[in-house]
Structures are given as structure tokens and as C-alpha cells.
Amino acid sequence: MTERVRADVAIVGGGIAGCAAAVALRAAGMTVVLLEKQLCGAGASGVNFGGVRQQGRDLAELPLARRGRAIWEGLNERVSDDVEFVASGHLKLARSDADMAQLEAYAAAAAEFGLRLELLGRDAVRKSAPWVGPGVVGGSLCAEDGHANPRVVGPAYARLARRMGADVREHAEVASAARADDGFVTTTAQLEVRSRFLVNCAGVAAGTIAGWFGERAPVRPIVPNMVVTEPLPFLVDRSLGVCGGGVYLRQIARGNVIFGGGDGWADAECRRSRPLTRTTLGAMREALALVPALEGCHVIRTWTGIDGEMPDVIPVIGFSSTTPDLVHAFGFSGHGFQLGPVMGEIVAELVTQGRSASPLEPFAIERFIEPAVAPGTAVATEP
């Protein structure tokens, strides 16, 4: 039998963004139902690398990332759990002079947004990180960046949302969502939710939901392939990336070295994913080039998960272009972990005030509207 519930806001997707939105909306006094198809924080929010990184982001994201960074500082207290956030610094490495020039240009541009990056030459980078391999010619250090444990953050936000009175439903996959006279009707196999607002934080499935409201959002699945070693003596005290984005690597206090790079496999329905061995072995080679001391260390687990990527590799955040009171926040394109907490605040601002304190113009869904076909133009159709 279908259970019927009512709330001010229905949120689709229990990743960090969706759960943080539930928290912020409850704090603003609104009633919330959150629908998650599996377990909260078990999707892309829970299986990613865990980078809490501002450096290297699209400049349009920097105001959001700057604002989000402040939330990470006090996140343990906020969610009453240890999210293992460490401000280790993020070191982006250059392997050629062209890479170095790119880092210099980025540092100048990022300074406009108040992000301070320290450029390190060939000797300076070795002084700061004596464990880097011979191919490294320099780097750029963002001292206030770091990393955290992605497995913990989403579930912690979901529990906080529940404690604050949000109705969080897990194993509740949305089957339909549509506009109704007084708002929205969203259904799962067992549930019918009526709400004034609808928030679309559905990750790789968000494009489908946007489609239900006549909007185009070309979300492409990406499947980041992750690798972790056994605990090793602590060595790599920075979170590492490279120009070109091939490989990324960090070591946690427990000693495990976590690295990623390249894609795993996902089925067409985006329900199952698997790490791919050629990707894993390729990432091993790249990780060895960055940190030669890893030679012979044991990998104990590999994993992956499915995230949604937009063609321009920045998310969709903001109101729907077709439907009043529908708010989108998806397509974080493999770098949404750091932005998750701030997305909660931004979504709540949009719902409660109709606008956000952060500049969202670059993330408007309108950027994917296809030019209308002129009348009389022949359109090729599939047989």
C-alpha cells in the first residue's frame, strides 16, 4: 500500500549535498523528506578520493569552494562525528615547463579569489616533499587544502538530518516526479510525497529527473577507479595531484596510501560498477613515478563508484529553467566532495530566499538548452 507524506521540501538523492540540504532546510524551519535509492552517502559521495581541494578548480567554482572550506573546519562538531579532515595541504605537481607555466597562470588567477598558492621550483618542491620522483619539475602548494574520509561524511550528515527531524528514506528509489497544482508529487514504489519544493541532488540520475520537467542536462557517468595500499610508515604528508589530472594520491594517518586515476567500468543502467585492472595497473605506474618509495608496497583493495559529469565539467546549481520551485544541484563531475557541505546551505538559500549569497550564474541549467530548430528545417529521425 502506498504511504502518503507531505513536506515543504522533497529532496531526491542522499549524497552529501542532499543530506546537507536537508540539514540546512530543517535549520530554516522547513519540513523535509529525503529519498535515497540505496543508503545515504553510499554513492559518489562515499566512494570518491576524499580530496578537500580548492586548488585547480574551475575559477567559477572558487567562490563556492572558498565558502565551503570554512564549513570543513568545524564539520566534526557540526555532524558529531570524526570526518578525518586533515588540512595537509594540496600539492599540485608539474612534470614539464609547460605544466609549471600553467600552475603559475592559475596561481595568479586564483589570487583574485583570495586563494593563496605557493609556487615551488625544482629544488623547493624537493625541500618541501623530498619523496617526489625525478620527473617532477615543480609544484604549487595550497596549504589550506587537505582531505577527509568520504565514507563517513554522507552518513554523518544523514544522521544529523534525522536528528533534526528530516524524514530520511533509504532504499527509496524515485520512480516519478511531476508538478501538481500546489507543488510536486514524487513517488517511489511504496511512497507518495507531496511537497511545495523539489530538490534534485540525484547525481548521475539527475539528468533523467531534469528530463521529466522538460529540461536538458547531459549528465555522463564517470567511474573513478580507486586503489588503497596496506598501512605504510607515514611519508606523504601532502595530498597530491598533477597537471593534466592523471593521478592523485594521499596518505592517511592510519598509514594507508590512497590513489586514483582513470576510469573503472559501469553497466549501462549505472547500477553496478567495477574497478578495471588496466586502470589500476596504470595508476600504480603513475603513482610510482610520483612517489618511488611505493615500489613493492601492497595494494589491499580497489573500488569505484558512479558520479555524474557535465560536458563543461562544472555542476548544475540553481533553479529550473522550466518549473518554479524546482532546485537543481548535481553534475559535480568528479570533484563534488569538497562542495557537498556548502551545497546544503546554497540549496536552502534558494528554497527559502529565492536566491543565494554565492554567485551561481555559471552553473545555470540554461547553458544546456539546445538552439530551437527553425521552422521548416528537415529533422532526421530514427527509423
Place this chain on the structure above:
Amino acid sequence: MSPLADPVVVVVGAGPAGVRAAEVLVRAGLRPVVLDEAERPGGQVYRQPPAAATGLRFDTYGFERRKAHAIHGVLVDHGAGIDYRPRTLVWNVFERRLDLLTPQGHAELHFDRLLLATGAMDRVVPFPGWTLPGVYTLGGAQIALKSQGIAIGRRVAFVGAGPLLPLVTHQYAKAGVPVVASLDATPFGTKVAQLPGLLASAATAAKGLWYVGRNAARGVGVRHGIRALRVEGEQRVEALAWRDASGAEHRVACDAVGASFGLRVEAQLADLAGCRFAYAPDARQWLPERTAEGRTTVPGVYLAGDGARIGGADVAELQGRRTALALLEDLGHAVDAPEAAQLDRALARQARFRRALDAAYPFPSHLLDGVADDEVVCRCEGITAGALRRAAREKDVREVNRTKALTRVGMGRCQGRVCGEAAAELLARACGMDLGEVGRLRAQPPVKPIPIVASTA
């Protein structure tokens, strides 16, 4: 399935199931690839010393000497007829490819048909002192003797919940190692009650009774119905203490303990191959689904031996042969129907025996009821029973993979092979759920640790 011209048939495991399967495949004109982690064939049950080892004093095979030597001989006898690759770890299966760690490095191998005979390992239950140096599993104690000709200590005690206990006790006593206690965590009454069923395999039952009798004659009577146990010692094992069925406390000085509580399937490769699993309440484990002929839910993937369900070495041999026949039949080969029927009858007889044996040695659940909060469950990561219970209580954890994600249980080198089942048992108790409801740890590659190297083989 359409016939293949020259199919690549891969058998994983060179224990009794894998070796007998390979033998049947060769006889049908195929040249199977046999991949095995060990240096020499035999599996765990018929494990051989390293080729270079000399001067081993013990005959560890006992009654099974002829069976062991027969299994060892198959791969030798067939020479180039079998592509036998020892010291090869299969660490992943995806689609029709195996990922291997060979003596030369990482490699991959395509297959058309895959027969997994990956065996079993000891089932571990945490108890006070179980992580002290000097505590082994029964299987570990046996391997030390079989493979290296060494004992785990000079005065040893054994604790078990299955037929391995009287066997290991016998093997150690026969090798001249003083066995100061042999404790069975299951009641004596269940064995008596199951006698009729155990006689379905009269010879095996007789051997079991013989071990028990010999042990008793040497003064190492197995004590049944142990309620609780504790290993004592500062830096290493100094004594074993236990409470018997009547509630009386006992203590013996010893310098090593072998303790494990039945066996668990090593089914990670079946999981990675995509085989469907089901919870088997009688075995108290999740098992890959398998037909009586050895077919799984994945076409082209077959299972035989203890890696599918604990049945012992004799069942493994029969299943290896039967499963190879099913594989051949699916490849379009004409299969000897009387041979298949004879194997099916023998397996049915063994199944009756096994049901009785399982009932005679029920899983000692009571040992997990009494695990204290400060007891380490996952020793790779140092995760205690209290941490698991707290996660269940405070973090809404109702599923074992979620427990892993939030507590790190099963996240170390063993990837839950040692602690996963105890963690699930404790989680189920903490949530008031059945063991089958909290799920099972999903296998993730690699099945065992692999090194970071720059090149592939």
C-alpha cells in the same frame, strides 16, 4: 551454449577438487590451465612440503596417504597435458578475464570456461587472548606440521568445533608433541544423536572414531561442550583457561594454542565472477549458488569443493569430477552417463553424511554471545566488538558493508577473510536481526594483496 573450437578452460585451485576436475578435462582431450597459489599440488588438505625441504620426520597424511599421493601424482602424470601453473595468485575475475600475480609479475588470462575450486579456510571467533603470539588456527597448526615439519609449540592446546579438532590433535600427538588439552566447543550429545547419519559414510565415521580413540589412549581425551575460553599470557601464550559444560573452570599451562571453529568457504572469486549467493542457515554462511552438477548462476563458471560449500576432501574429489563432466557437457562433449550417475549417487551418500556431520558439530554461537566490548574483532585494524556495537547503536548500521565503511572492520590486509563473519555475527546480535539479514562483505579486488610494480609480466 554453442560449441567452441578450442576453448580455454581454466581451473583455479590444485586441491582435490581442482586436480580431479583437470584429470577429467584432460581425458576428454582438453588441455586445461590449472592455476594454484601453492608451490606444489594438494591444496590445504593434502599440502606438501616445499620441494627443497628434506628430513621431514612426520607422516602427516595417515589414513589419507594413498589419496594424498594420488592427488599429488595427477598433475605429474599428465605432464604437458595440463598447463599447470603453480605459485600463481588469481586476484580478480571480470567478464572473461582473470588477473594473475605470477612469479614474473602481474599478468592476465582469458578464459572461456572457469572452474573455481578455491577451497576453504578456518573460521575464526574472537576470544580473550586470541591475538597473542602463539595462537594459531587449527588449519594453521596443521600446515606448520605438513608443510614445514614443525609444531606450533612444545606444549600445545587445541580448541575446535568440527572434525578437524580430533584430526589435528591426533597428528600432533603422533608427531610426539604433547597436547595438553583438546577442547570441543560443541556438545557431545549432538554427535551421539547424529550417529545414524554419520554411518552413511561408515569408513569416514570409523576413521573419526579411531582418531578420538587414539587420542584418548594417549591421554588426550577431547572435552566437549566448552562454554567459554581464554588464552592467558603477557607477551605470548602461557596458558589456556576454559569453562566446561557444568560451569567448572579449568586451566592448563601451554605455549601455543590452535583454535578455530569449523571452516568457511573462500568464495571471493565466485563473488567477483558475478555468481549469485544465498544465505544458508544450516551452514551459517553465505554460499555461492550451485547446482548438484556444479553450475553457478553465471554461464561458463563452475564451482567444486570446499570453495562452494564445506564438504571435505572426498566430496571435493567427487565434485571436481562431476563438475568437469557438466562443463564438458556444456561444451558439447558426449559425457559418459553411467559415470555421471555413479558420481551423483556417491555425492548423495556423502551429502547424507555431511548433513549429519554438520548437525554433530553445530556452529558454537554461544562463544559470540559472550564477546566483551574491549575484545578485538578485526586485528588488522584493531576494531573492537564495542566499536561494532556502538556503530549499530549510534550510527543506524544494519548491514555489514556499512559496518565496514564506518568502523574499518575488515578493511585491512585480510579484507574480512578472517574477521568478516565474526563481525556479521556481532552486528546481527547488536541489531537483534538474523545473521542472514545483515548481508555479507562484498568481495573487492584484489582477493589477496598485490604489489605495486612498474611493469607487467
